Amino acid sequence: MPTAEAQQLDRTFHALADSSRRAMVARLTRGPASVSELAEPLVMSMPSVLQHLDVLQRSGLVRSEKVGRVRTCRLEPGPMRTVEDWIAEHRSVWEHRLDRLGDVLDDAFPNDQGDSST
């Protein structure tokens, strides 16, 4: 059974796998916005916008609050941090491996100083 963190990562990566949803996230990094402000630059119907917003809200990346007739959306930093942590954790392993590869190459070709002149 997947852990809660695995499910969170599934939902966040899925939410970010669409350029319209990333555009909405990008807009919200500049500050809270109403649904119509989010929809404005997107070339799509309001039901499509609301569907994308729903995916973002289910991932936890975005939360919204309705005051009067206006629903205001804002970013929640937690889920993005979970994604960053996952990437950082795995990057460090492979960067370390690339460093070691560099060392091996330096040992194997000690006179090659990266100078390609003949």
Place this chain on the structure above:
Amino acid sequence: MPTAEAQQLDRTFHALADSSRRAMVARLTRGPASVSELAEPLVMSMPSVLQHLDVLQRSGLVRSEKVGRVRTCRLEPGPMRTVEDWIAEHRSVWEHRLDRLGDVLDDAFPNDQGDSST
């Protein structure tokens, strides 16, 4: 029309939105592996493993090479870097906003030094 970079981000985020595929990526951060080595810890049929591998390869995160009967898979750092760059670019905006919020709170409550004792 989405740019090539947007399509790359779509594919990479989609590839990472599944815990089995993330497990395969995590395994490959420790070095190249055969398809059977990738499949071994996963509780699924070989056709399912190959389907997941196909998604990873189409995203560019993984490439594979068949020598004799063994297909060896390895990680390609490029797509993950594109994802990291996207996150970093948007994180910096909102972290800056959080810093400013911190400054505003400090100004509003200058005597609150975060000491919760009474």
